[in-house]
Amino acid sequence: DGVANGDGISSKLNGNSIGSKIDTPNVKKRHRRAKSGGLKNVGDGDDSDGYEFMIVSLENKQWHFEAGDSQERDEWINAIEQQILNSLQGNEINKSNKRSTPSDPAGMQAIRTIRGNNSCADCGAPNPDWASINLGTIVCIECSGIHRNLGTHLSRVRSLDLDEWPPDLVRVMMSIGNGIANSVWENSLKNRTKPGPTSPRDEKEKWIRAKYEAKEFLPPPPYLDIALNQQLIDALVREDIRNIILVLGHSRAEDINCPYSKDDGRTALHIAAALGNVVYVQLLLWYNANVKVVDHEGRNALWYARSSGSTECVELLMNNGCPEHPTLPRRRGSSAQAGKNDVFEKLPASVI
Known part of the structure; x- marks a missing residue:
């Protein structure tokens, strides 16, 4: 949300907002927009000393910078990062001033008070004051900037104050909240030392990538002899948010979209919708749950959401492309009843 465009950044860099660093004579400011062939490699005929860095926008525009030494390079990086941040904040403040219904301050304060x-x-x-909403x-x-670099498939960043x-x-x-999330993502630190507020940025980035990208500190799933899709459904039924996060951390899309069993075609998304829990539905969608999957009776998640009476789940599923399905629910036969697992006996009768 709220990405400063390349032209805005480029124009501000040519102004006075970064101070005297703009006039540093030893820095060659080659704002070369990348063509399809990509950027030129370091040392291919120019007089570069090798102290280079690039800015890459979300639209894949690229700017290549060179500095005379490592200190000058670091000064440039710090200055440009600060300018990008100022541009982001300025854009978001302008947008927020135009809103007729700003975010509820009480809701933001409630988020801050979670353990x-x-x-x-x-x-x-x-x-x-920044959030990773899917985590x-x-x-x-500073950590929010590193999270953005992970990609939205791992972390979706949002500002508590600006968005x-x-x-x-x-x-x-x-x-x-951080307490529950870190009990999963930092469960087994393996004698690693967690960075502090004043740690260098590269140390924080190594930690964050090890934590969420490599999943080095994630504990094993709750059960080693049960399929992940069944463990996920069990955690949903029990409303165990910690185990839901843990199993999702281990799961791939095929696990999340796998039916419970050969006799019961319901997936985790069907169960979350049947429970009418918009939090669970949203988490599953972020983890690539397929809204078009139907169960053994031809019913999709939208049917289950409507049966639960949750308008929030209905709206969320429809906004994510869950189709209206023409197949009417059929009465379950004795063979399906015989294959029913006891985990579903904990669901409301309307779900069964």
Whole structure:
């Protein structure tokens, strides 16, 4: 949300906002937009000393910078990062000023009071004001930049102060928080030392990538002899948010979209919708749950959401492309009843 475009960044860099660093004579500011062939490699005929870096936008525009030495390079990086941050904040403030219905301050304060949310989930910096909504964590501004570099398939970053917060996202954040999330993602640190607020950025990035990308500190699934899709459904039925996060951390899309058994074609998304729990539905969608999958009786998640009476789940599923399905539910035969697992006996009768 709120990405400063390349032209905006480029124009600000040519102004006075970064100070005297702009006039440094030893820095060659080659703002070369990448063509299809990509950027030129270091040392291919120019007089570069090798102290180079690039800015890559979300639209894959690229700018190549060279500096005379490592200190000058680091000064440039710090200055440009600060300018990009200022541009992001400026864009978001302008957008927020135009809103007729800003985010509920009470909801934002409630998120901040969840266990562990008084400090950054990744480095412990006090009073963080950025969130990773799919992880359910609060992080500081520096760690939020690292999270953005992970990609939205791992972390979806949003500002507590600058972005809009629909009620369903607030509920996700209220259901998790840094305490629960870190009990999963930092369960087994293997004698690794967690970075602190003043640790260098590269140390924080190594930690965050090891934590969420390589999943080095993730504990084993709750049960080693039960399929992940069955464990996920069991955690949903029991409303065990910690185990839901843990199993999702181990799961691939095929696990999440796998039916419970050969006799019961319901997937985790069907069960979450049947429970009418918008938090679970949203988490599953972020983890690539397929809204078009139907169960053994031809019913999709939208049918289950409507049966549960949850308008929030219905709207969320429809907004994510869950189709209206013409197949009417059929009465389950004795063979299906015989294959029913006791985990579903804990569901409401309307779900069965």
